[in-house]
């Protein structure tokens with residue numbers, strides 16, 4: 001992978017799944033890494049794998065919802081490496097439950113991590129990315145940032161918000177003439193721990209939903225997802241879709257407009273576990 005050697009890249013949620021695979025792929029490509037997560041065990045494993053590839057790595061416990069800590073962390077990373085080129089705002093959580101039965105606090109928690117975590121990371125690092133003269137913001141949305149489905153209202157809201165925020169930022173960097181590229185990532189089903197780490201509304205069977213996700217929906221490996229993301233970053237793509245599922249459903253939405261909602265509201269209840 002060309003174009004990453006000597007760059008300083010920041011990856012949040014790097015203790016598992018896509019974030020861990022991104023860190024390893026970036027290290028293979030010669031980037032120096034600042035990795036973080038709330039899961040310090042997973043993060044230590046990522047640190048070990050990245051360090052084994054012979055690149056400089058700084059690993060820290062960071063909760064992306066803690067804005068003040070994120071701002072301090074951004075300055076520390078700049079201080080440590082002397083510059084920052086890329087941030088992958090990847091940390092995220094999943095939640096299942098119809099809006100009717102989902103408590104406000106659960107919607108807020110998903111927004112806090114999946115949306116505000118991305119806002120915190122973007123704003124904390126933007127001055128450093130601009131100063132680097134060669135910056136890139138990579139924000140991880142989802143296929144569910146392109147279309148909505150029943151029982152994903154909170155997650156859909158957060159991931160649509162990430163998309164809106166990131167697409168505006170890309171244009172703003174052009175208007176301002178800042179040397180910062182911006183990419184939104186929309187993965188389809190990726191084989192990670194996301195569903196096993198997810199919470200659900202009362203009455204739903206978390207284990208059955210996780211099993212359904214792992215067996216039926218997760219089709220792309222985290223390693224492949226990381227490679228697709230880095231290929232998109234290298235080409236400065238505005239939007240990166242990952243997996244045949246993401247590409248096919250994106251096309252469906254573009255063809256049917258709002259009509260996909262009619263289709264999904266009839267098909268999805270028959271497909272998913274109760």
Ligand SMILES: NC(=O)c1ccc[n+]([C@@H]2O[C@H](COP(=O)([O-])OP(=O)(O)OC[C@H]3O[C@@H](n4cnc5c(N)ncnc54)[C@H](O)[C@@H]3O)[C@@H](O)[C@H]2O)c1
Pocket residue numbers: 012013014015016017018019036037038039042062063064065090091092093094113114117140141142143144186187188189190191192193194195197218
């Ligand atoms: N797996 C998929 O199918 C899929 C699909 C679309 C989008 N995504 C998105 O990809 C990103 C990565 O997810 P993944 O599939 O690798 O899941 P994962 O659960 O394997 O990894 C997510 C990581 O984020 C960390 N994290 C959670 N909350 C955090 C917080 N407050 N602060 C810091 N770290 C936190 C977790 O500890 C975990 O290590 C997420 O934003 C997710 O929404 C995943």
